[in-house]
Amino acid sequence: MMSAHAMAHATAWESLFRAQVAVVRHLAADDVWEELTMKEYDVLFTLSRGPADGLRLKELNTDVLLSQPSLSRLVDRLVARGLVERRAVADDLRGTRVVLTDDGRALQRRVGRRHVASIDAALGSALSADELTTLTDLTDRLRNHVASLPAAARTTSTKEPS
Amino acid sequence: MMSAHAMAHATAWESLFRAQVAVVRHLAADDVWEELTMKEYDVLFTLSRGPADGLRLKELNTDVLLSQPSLSRLVDRLVARGLVERRAVADDLRGTRVVLTDDGRALQRRVGRRHVASIDAALGSALSADELTTLTDLTDRLRNHVASLPAAARTTSTKEPS
DNA sequence: CGAAAGTTCATGCGTCTGCATCTACTTTAG
DNA sequence: CTAAAGTAGATGCAGACGCATGAACTTTCG
Secondary structure, three states: OOOHHHHHHHHHHHHHHHHHHHHHHHHHOOOOOOOOOHHHHHHHHHHHHOOOOOEEHHHHHHHOOOOHHHHHHHHHHHHHOOOEEEEEEOOEEEEEEEEEOHHHHHHHHHHHHHHHHHHHHHHOOOOOHHHHHHHHHHHHHHHHHHHOOOOOOOOOOOOOOO | OOOHHHHHHHHHHHHHHHHHHHHHHHHHOOOOOOOOOHHHHHHHHHHHHOOOOOEEHHHHHHHOOOOHHHHHHHHHHHHHOOOEEEEEEOOEEEEEEEEEOHHHHHHHHHHHHHHHHHHHHHHOOOOOHHHHHHHHHHHHHHHHHHHOOOOOOOOOOOOOOO
16 A cells, blocks of 8 residues: 555656656767766766865765765876866865866866757757746755755654554 | 756756756665665566566666666576566567566565655655646656657757758 | 668676775764 | 764775677668
8 A cells, every 4th residue: 555645756756767867868879978978077067066176075975976986986087187186175184175177177168068058959848948947946846855864764664663 | 158948958957867866865875775776676667567578678778777788787687586587579589578577576566665665755745746746747748858859969069050 | 582781689898886894084972 | 181983085896887899680672
């Protein structure tokens, strides 16, 4: 037995997930990723949006769907290509800030322009301007909600055994 | 220069993408993936929804975000575990149908139940029933639109040279 | 019909990924 | 202050992934 609410949740999530897969698949096929993989672009993009003095690995990791070790090595590769730099964090000798270099920023902009055009072509006239606004609003709220949740939960049983 | 429409597209896509990342991250942390990775579950789930005589690899591949070779090997592993079988396709000796075994179906259901509970817990009260319906509708339409597109496009220039 | 082109899936291979763990610090608490 | 616990990030390693390509068909077209 599944409650109607749980069902609506599962349905909405599946639709969202499948839509994401379809769009990513389409965007991936575009000739925009010769210099940067999507994940690499994601990192540069996130950095380009963040504060001028960069972001810590931990912070980057909340936006990029990659394990901490994988992200660490992805950043290694970007450093090797001169697109980002690792710098020290004031007051915390463990941490690392990741900062865009001029080359990195330029590349992000170059790829970003083409990527945006690609997105525009992919979404086309599927949704009206109002619908796009609604979609943005709903997904933003969904993200904020989930991000505010206490990490992991035991979902084996719906009811706690008292 | 970017048109307002292209901007709305890019914004909506980013929100959708980030929401997906946040939810996947949350769901991945749940103790539901001991027996099956998310991608393996995705394959079993897709099969459980499809026709009784299974799906071809090509068809599976449209739903699962994985390259054809990777999917082929993922299916290898599922076969090795006795969760699916490969069968011949009538009228096409190249093809392979992938069919759920009883064990595979049972496992999908078992994991699926817990996964649905996990989704329910994750989405919580973020959106109202109406909003969930709206989100489902918008993402469904988005997916159908993108799926109907002619594969890859050159997006370097916005205007076709006549 | 028969050759060329296209499709479906599998496989070799180098790279990327995640898990577990380690190091180096920072924070908490006795 | 010091020991224990916690946190940030790096690294060894086995396994998974994608790209390029191969093998076995099927379809198209002269």
